[in-house]
Amino acid sequence: MTALIDPEKFLGDLDHLRTIGAFRTGVHRPTYSPADMQSRHFLCERLMALGYRAEIDGIGNVFGWCPGPGRKLLVGSHIESQNEAGWLDGALGVVAGVALARAGLAVDVAAWADEEGHYLSFPGSRSFVGQLEESEIDAAKGRFTGVPLRQALAEAGLAGRPRVTVPPGRHAGFLEMHIEQGATLDRAGEQIGVVTGIVAIWQYRLVFTGQQNHAGTTTMAERRDAGAAAVRLLSAIEREYPKVCGPRSVWTAGRITLDPGAASIIPGRAEVLFQHRDVEMDVLERMQATLERLVAEEAARGPCKVQLEVISRAIPALCDPGFMDALAAAAEEVAPGKWRRMPSGAGHDAQYLAQVMPAAMLFVPSIDGISHHWSEDTRREDLVAGAEVLARAARAILAKAGA
Ligand SMILES: [Zn+2]
Numbered sequence: 001m002t003a004l005i006d007p008e009k010f011l012g013d014l015d016h017l018r019t020i021g022a023f024r025t026g027v028h029r030p031t032y033s034p035a036d037m038q039s040r041h042f043l044c045e046r047l048m049a050l051g052y053r054a055e056i057d058g059i060g061n062v063f064g065w066c067p068g069p070g071r072k073l074l075v076g077s078h079i080e081s082q083n084e085a086g087w088l089d090g091a092l093g094v095v096a097g098v099a100l101a102r103a104g105l106a107v108d109v110a111a112w113a114d115e116e117g118h119y120l121s122f123p124g125s126r127s128f129v130g131q132l133e134e135s136e137i138d139a140a141k142g143r144f145t146g147v148p149l150r151q152a153l154a155e156a157g158l159a160g161r162p163r164v165t166v167p168p169g170r171h172a173g174f175l176e177m178h179i180e181q182g183a184t185l186d187r188a189g190e191q192i193g194v195v196t197g198i199v200a201i202w203q204y205r206l207v208f209t210g211q212q213n214h215a216g217t218t219t220m221a222e223r224r225d226a227g228a229a230a231v232r233l234l235s236a237i238e239r240e241y242p243k244v245c246g247p248r249s250v251w252t253a254g255r256i257t258l259d260p261g262a263a264s265i266i267p268g269r270a271e272v273l274f275q276h277r278d279v280e281m282d283v284l285e286r287m288q289a290t291l292e293r294l295v296a297e298e299a300a301r302g303p304c305k306v307q308l309e310v311i312s313r314a315i316p317a318l319c320d321p322g323f324m325d326a327l328a329a330a331a332e333e334v335a336p337g338k339w340r341r342m343p344s345g346a347g348h349d350a351q352y353l354a355q356v357m358p359a360a361m362l363f364v365p366s367i368d369g370i371s372h373h374w375s376e377d378t379r380r381e382d383l384v385a386g387a388e389v390l391a392r393a394a395r396a397i398l399a400k401a402g403a
Pocket of ligand 1: 078089090115178
């Protein structure tokens with residue numbers, strides 16, 4: 001079996017990128033920081049050395065355009081990191097794109113800006129697919145720094161640059177390689193995950209209104225305890241959701257606030273931020289219907305008022321079946337019996353690309369399932385296997401597209 005990619009150069013690029021903004025064994029490259037911009041320029045240099053035209057656009061997306069005529073496959077991920085986070089995360093998918101370009105495949109390489117959401121939710125990939133308004137950029141501020149996005153773009157030398165959008169007819173589709181960020185592959189001793197789809201997150205606010213009162217003098221019969229009502233509803237969710245969910249559904253009450261939040265005061269108000277995720281629309285709908293029923297039951301039971309507010313309902317992104325088959329066939333060649341099809345529980349740029357072109361994703365294992373932490377890591381043989389699977393799948397997809 002002759003390899004398409006050059007493993008030494010691929011790992012060498014990853015190792016070099018790891019030195020930019022190094023933090024312990026990980027990296028600290030918040031979007032538009034000097035380290036982040038240095039990594040974007042490094043990527044441009046690597047691409048230009050391969051005869052590519054490289055550019056950084058007005059939102060910070062890096063593009064490497066493959067020379068020559070014919071349709072191309074777009075390959076990439078993101079290059080900035082969470083604060084004090086792992087060295088692979090999105091950088092892996094970008095460097096894998098460079099490895100495919102080096103192998104002579106007809107791929108354009110992209111690094112989508114700010115996937116990690118230091119300023120906005122997926123501004124880079126949304127900009128490319130035409131879903132980012134200038135007014136959103138005007139209003140955004142750094143989540144940790146408070147710095148206006150416009151100022152950050154200016155300091156990064158990107159002010160006034162045009163934003164690149166999908167070139168019509170150029171791309172046969174999009175491929176993204178990423179670390180799993182969960183423990184499924186690592187626990188199973190497998191090397192490759194062929195992603196079936198990216199889960200959608202549906203978010204809710206539950207508000208319970210009771211009566212704030214003295215925790216000693218108010219009898220149990222008299223009190224209207226909003227905290228108790230919230231806990232009752234959450235325990236009903238734990239009981240009822242398993243009856244309607246899918247095999248990989250997840251749900252979380254990430255924040256519970258009690259008002260006024262004192263030891264000797266009956267909470268008059270409780271607020272719960274709740275979310276559920278799945279890759280299938282009908283499962284998401286079933287879970288919401290269950291939530292609505294439980295809210296109605298708790299309200300009818302009394303003594304507190306219960307309100308359910310929908311904060312957001314995203315649409316799950318399904319991966320292209322033909323691309324998935326190409327990835328699966330390549331996985332079986334490179335890692336026979338050591339791969340599986342699986343959904344992505346985290347959001348990725350591919351979910352936006354999937355709205356405008358066929359798209360698919362490939363996972364490699366995260367050791368112990370750790371990510372968004374500097375100790376994040378993946379075995380080198382798994383990194384190489386992943387890039388090789390990506391290259392073989394890209395070759396097959398390009399051949400089919402007549403590129
Ligand atoms: Zn990522």
